[in-house]
Amino acid sequence: xxxxxxxxxxxxxxxxxxxxxxxxxxxxxxxxxxxxxxxxxxxxxxxxxxxxxxxxxxxxxxxxxxxxxxxxxxxxxxxxxxxxxxxxxxxxxxxxxxxxxxxxxxxxxxxxxxxxxxxxxxxxxxxxxxxxxxxxxxxx
Numbered sequence: 001x002x003x004x005x006x007x008x009x010x011x012x013x014x015x016x017x018x019x020x021x022x023x024x025x026x027x028x029x030x031x032x033x034x035x036x037x038x039x040x041x042x043x044x045x046x047x048x049x050x051x052x053x054x055x056x057x058x059x060x061x062x063x064x065x066x067x068x069x070x071x072x073x074x075x076x077x078x079x080x081x082x083x084x085x086x087x088x089x090x091x092x093x094x095x096x097x098x099x100x101x102x103x104x105x106x107x108x109x110x111x112x113x114x115x116x117x118x119x120x121x122x123x124x125x126x127x128x129x130x131x132x133x134x135x136x137x138x139x140x
Contacts, residue, residue, distance in 0.1 A: 006077045013138035014069055020134065021127035022065035028123040041116040068124070069131045076135055084136045091132035092125075099124050 029035050075094055081087045100121050107117035 003078055006074060009070075009073055009077075010138060013134055014073060015066070016138070017131040017134040018062070018066035018069040021069055021131050022062045024126045024130060025061060025065065025123035028119075028126070034119050034122070038116070038119050041113055041119070065127060068127065069135070072128060072131050073135055076132070081136065084133055087132035087136040088129060091128040095125050095128045 027033055029038055072091060072094065075090050076087055079086070079090050081090050103117050103121050104114075106112070107114055
């Protein structure tokens with residue numbers, strides 16, 4: 001049977017998972033977690049807080065989180081994941097194949113420090129994990 005886009009989803013759980021995904025990124029890049037290291041590795045002036053607080057950047061981050069969660073929901077539907085462990089497997093598989101591999105490859109071919117690539121990879125991993133759990137515990 002050919003794959004079809006499934007629009008019969010629980011949109012409240014999708015938006016909730018996307019919001020959590022986004023907030024995990026916000027916390028990861030905050031001074032509470034890895035923000036100081038990230039800003040130093042990116043070469044930002046520690047006194048300049050305007051470089052990362054622009055409304056457009058925040059909107060794009062939220063939109064990206066929502067798109068990631070929607071794609072994850074489609075993958076969970078396509079693979080017929082029926083448990084949290086199955087959903088976590090799909091989420092991890094997608095993250096490794098479509099994010100981590102490319103991100104680390106880019107870092108290897110550029111002057112970007114590996115630590116910076118890992119900082120960028122962490123929020124998507126955490127977001128995928130939490131989104132998979134939310135989507136499985138709060139189904140359509």
